[in-house]
Every structure is written in C-alpha cells, then in structure tokens.
Amino acid sequence: MAVLVSLMVIASSPLVALLLRAAWVTLSCYWLTPMRIRRAMAAQGVRGPPPRPLVGNLREVSALVARATADDMPSLSHDIVGRLMPHYVLWSGTYGKLFVYLYGSEPRLCLTDTALIKEFLSSKYAHATGKSWFQRQGTKHFIGGGLLMANGARWSHQRHVVAPAFMADKLKARAVGHMVECTKQTIRELRDASAARGGRREVEIGAHMTRLTGDIISRTEYFPSKYRREIRRLNGELEAVLMESIRRSREIADEGRTAAAATYGRGLLAMLLSEMEKKKVEESGGEFSYDAQLVIDECKTFFFAGHETSALLLTWAIMLLATNPAWQEKARAEVAQVCGDEPPSADHLSKLTVLQMIIQETLRLYPPATLLPRMAFEDIQLGDLRLPRGLSVWIPVLAIHHDESIWGPDAHEFRPERFAPGARRPSSAAGAGRFLPFAAGPRNCVGQAYALVEAKVVLAMLLSSFRFAISDNYRHAPENVLTLRPKHGVPVHLRPLRP
C-alpha cells in the first residue's frame, strides 16, 4: 500500500507525468500501434515475418538486399526482381503475395493484386491516402512541400495549378523545340567525346543523358541557367538564385502592374509566379496560397522528379537497343521514314510507333520508380480487405512488371512487340494495374506526357546520328538507390552515321 501511494505521489509530479506521457507516446508509436495494425491484418489472413522491437524487419531487408547486390550479375539477364527485391521474393514465397512487414515501426502491406491496385489508386481514395510522415521527413530539406510529397487539400490545389503546364498541346507548342536544341548539343558532345577516344569511341551514356534531361527541363520551364549544373551540390545557392529571380519578377510586375502571366512569360515557373501574384492581389484569405518558399519547393520537385527518372529511361533504353541490334535497326528505319532528314517535330511523334513500343518495354523491364508507397490516413475497405488507418501500402511495381502470370513465360525478355498497337494491351482497362511506370489514377505522374515526348525526341535523334553497341566494359549491375539505375553506368561504342 505504501509503495502504491509513493508511486502515485511521484506520478503526480509534472515532470514525471511529462516523462511518462513521452514514454507512452513512444511505446504506442513504435510498438503498440504497429502491432495492433499487424494483428488486424493477421485476423484477415494477411501475415508476414515476425518483427523485432524498434527495427521491425528493417535489418533483414537491408541484409538481403546487400547480399543480393554485392556482385554484378553473371549475365545480361533482365530477371532482376530477386536481385533488387529479395525480401519480396522470400516473403511472398512464404506468406503469399499479400503480406505485411515492419519497416522500422512502419507497417507495410505489399499489394500485388492488379484489380485491388487499380481501385486503391483510383480517385475514390485520393484524399484518404497519401505520403507518410516518414517519406515526408526524408525529403523535407530537399523538396519540402512540393507536389510530390503534398497531401489532401494542399495536394489537390497544387496539382490543379501545375497540371496545365504539362498538357499535351502546351508541350507540343513549346517543349519539343527545346528538346531538339538540347539534344543537338548533346550529339555534338558525343561526337567529340567518341572521336577523342581515338578509335575506341566509348562513352558512358548515362552521364550524358543526365546532363541532357537536366538541360531540357530547366530550359523548358524557364528555370534560371544556374539551375542546370551540379544541382545537388548547389542546393543552398539554388534557393538564393530562385528567390532572387522571384523577387525581380515581382518587382517588374509591381512596377508595370501588367497582367502577371504576361509579365512572367510561360512555363512552370511563370505559372507559379503568377499564381503567387494572383493570391497576393486577391488577398484571398483562403487556407492555401503559394508563397516564395513553396514556389521554390515546387521548382525543385519538378527538377528532381523529372530529371533523373527521364535520364534513367533513356539510359536503359540505349542499353537495351545497344544489346538488341535488330530492334535498333527497326527503330532507326522508322525514324528515317517518318522524319526524313529533319529533327522530329510534334507531328512526327505519334507516328513513331516502334519507338513508342521500345520505350514502353524499357519502362516495363527497368521502371525508374520500382515501388509506389501510399499511407492509409483512414480505415479503408478495399475489396474484402479492411486496411486500418496508419498502414502503408507498398505496390512493388518492378515485381508486377516481371510477373510471369501477368506477362507470360517471356516476362524477363526484351520483347517490345507486346506493346504493338492491337496486341493485348496491358494499359487497357482489362489490364489496368499491371503497367505502372507512372503510377495510375489522379495521383499519377503529372509529367508523364512530357517524359514520353522527351524520350521519343532524344532517342529518335540519337538513332539517326549514331549506331550504338554495348562495350565489353559494361557490367550489368542494376541497383535501387531511390530509383533503378545501372551501378557502373552504361558504356557504349558510338559509330557516327553522318559526317
């Protein structure tokens, strides 16, 4: 009795109460809630590996991935799921394709059923799902409140503002010309680089594609020129450059009081600035408005979301063409027939169907984003499943793209003909949920049309300028560092086709 009384006295002290509360919150966040969610899934027959306190199954995931990617692949095989997602292969084999594991304290449900994926990514759950606290924390200092990590009403508002900049007709009107000009410059650099190698003519094409897509997005969206180079190292300076650019644009608009859109010009940055101006003039008093920091976050989001992913698509496509000369010739012949000696124009693009098939097949085998994560912010009924609030749903895009039960026994082979017009279309309604390089539903990639136009323009121009073959120095070692990339780059031999 005396012990109980002393405990009650101690607990009534404010400091101790605070400490007890902190301990309770920590215990609840890191163990009790994840365990409750895990039990709720187990009650529905969805199981998974037993977790450890605090780390969950994190150590196993890290150890399995480290072991699987320690060496290069022995052959140029596209069967890469076991290498990049060994935990998926292990646990889906043990517990079935629907399983739960704990990434640290975050319970994650692995979802591969294509009908359920289609429903889950539909507009029905656009506001009930989003980016988790962990994800947002990880990118907070990088892309901040930009579209990629926004949730709920803020996300809708931001998406509504930026989406028009990426409509197909706008792209055709202004982006194709920038893409052609930037690619011409890269072709000159590639000619010089391969000539300088004195006969060997080998270049690491990935580095050139990264520079090229960086140039294209910054020029298309009218980002300041300083934006274009070594963006990662310049993160702080970059903010200052953008801030200065925003300040000057606003001063000009204030002096002239001209319509903001006309003053700022066109493109993403211009649209964001005029949106900011509009809110300032209207003094909307609404819950949401763009301020300078959010404009900066949005610009950075678009640069990072649209730069690396596009470069990887181009790099993997060149690797696949360099190792499949028959498809390379077929695509080159199509470009010659459609474009003649001209650079590709907006009108040519829809006629480049072989190139389109090659791009789709590249995105299937090597999707730059291998996973789609979405957190359930409220309880969700998905088919027969009840997903409790706080559960993260992970869609393993790479595994779905390589699934033999969906794509057939040749799922790991490069066969662009599966995307031929008239072939059984994976992107058709019946196949929705199985081809997800750009996600799906209202929260899909807002830059999808831009990325596809860019890939066609660049590949068409490279194909008509060079014949490429993979170098003996190529080491096939795909790795997943946020995006799916070739660990040692892609060295190719280039043979110029025109003087």
Ligand code: HEM
């Ligand atoms: C081959 C190139 C590309 C691929 C494979 C790709 C893939 C994706 C994927 C899978 C998502 C969904 C991510 C998620 O919700 O977790 C996404 C979103 C996004 N992408 Fe792309 N992307 C590409 C190019 C681009 C380009 C060129 C831009 C911009 C110019 C862009 C801007 C964005 C933005 C802003 C989002 C967030 C959209 C939202 O949450 O509403 N992407 N992308």
